[in-house]
Amino acid sequence: MTTTTELSHLHRFVPATTPGRPPILLLHGTGGDENDLLPLGQTIAPGAALLSPRGRVLEGGAPRFFRRLAEGVFDEQDIRRRANELADFVQDARDVYRLDAPIAVGFSNGANIAAAVLQLRPEALAGAVLLRAMVPLKEAPDPDLDGKPVLILSGAMDAIVPAENAARLAALLKGAGASVDDRTLPAGHGLTQADVSIAKTWLDRR
Ligand code: MLT
Numbered sequence: 591m592t593t594t595t596e597l598s599h600l601h602r603f604v605p606a607t608t609p610g611r612p613p614i615l616l617l618h619g620t621g622g623d624e625n626d627l628l629p630l631g632q633t634i635a636p637g638a639a640l641l642s643p644r645g646r647v648l649e650g651g652a653p654r655f656f657r658r659l660a661e662g663v664f665d666e667q668d669i670r671r672r673a674n675e676l677a678d679f680v681q682d683a684r685d686v687y688r689l690d691a692p693i694a695v696g697f698s699n700g701a702n703i704a705a706a707v708l709q710l711r712p713e714a715l716a717g718a719v720l721l722r723a724m725v726p727l728k729e730a731p732d733p734d735l736d737g738k739p740v741l742i743l744s745g746a747m748d749a750i751v752p753a754e755n756a757a758r759l760a761a762l763l764k765g766a767g768a769s770v771d772d773r774t775l776p777a778g779h780g781l782t783q784a785d786v787s788i789a790k791t792w793l794d795r796r
Pocket residue numbers: 619620658661662698699700702750
């Protein structure tokens with residue numbers, strides 16, 4: 591069953607069918623919506639509760655989780671605002687649906703906002719799977735990620751995320767204490783079967 595309740599973000603919620611699995615917060619890429627990643631969530635975390643909000647920023651009609659000034663050039667003030675809004679949404683949804691802190695699974699723009707939430711509001715997430723992510727904030731307070739599990743999957747041929755940027759994100763999160771599993775796949779910006787199976791194996795251990 592999928593339900594929607596009045597909260598700050600339009601969203602879909604799929605209740606858990608397997609007790610004990612951490613809930614999953616699904617964060618879509620640019621132009622996606624709350625429906626996009628539900629099949630991915632069901633594949634990589636079968637039986638887990640799925641919470642899937644729609645980004646509240648529109649870029650030429652395409653939903654996103656924060657404003658950008660150009661490809662890869664972010665409006666960092668907007669990132670701060672939107673990451674805090676999203677963390678508040680997660681807390682409200684946890685109260686309404688009675689959920690533990692979720693593990694974020696974000697793709698592209700969704701991975702970038704998840705990384706920003708880790709930097710700014712680390713308590714909102716139990717961990718994160720960051721698919722094709724970049725460093726969202728050049729300057730942020732040093733978060734205490736205290737062993738939080740993070741999986742970063744990057745594409746060696748990604749035309750949007752420079753390898754150096756993905757490596758910097760991994761180093762930044764490790765430096766803040768996260769337990770980071772950082773891998774580069776023979777892939778571009780799009781997801782591959784390898785992303786799905788690595789993410790599933792990693793989530794099965796949580
Ligand atoms: C972003 O804007 O978050 C990244 O460039 C990824 C994208 O959405 O294309």
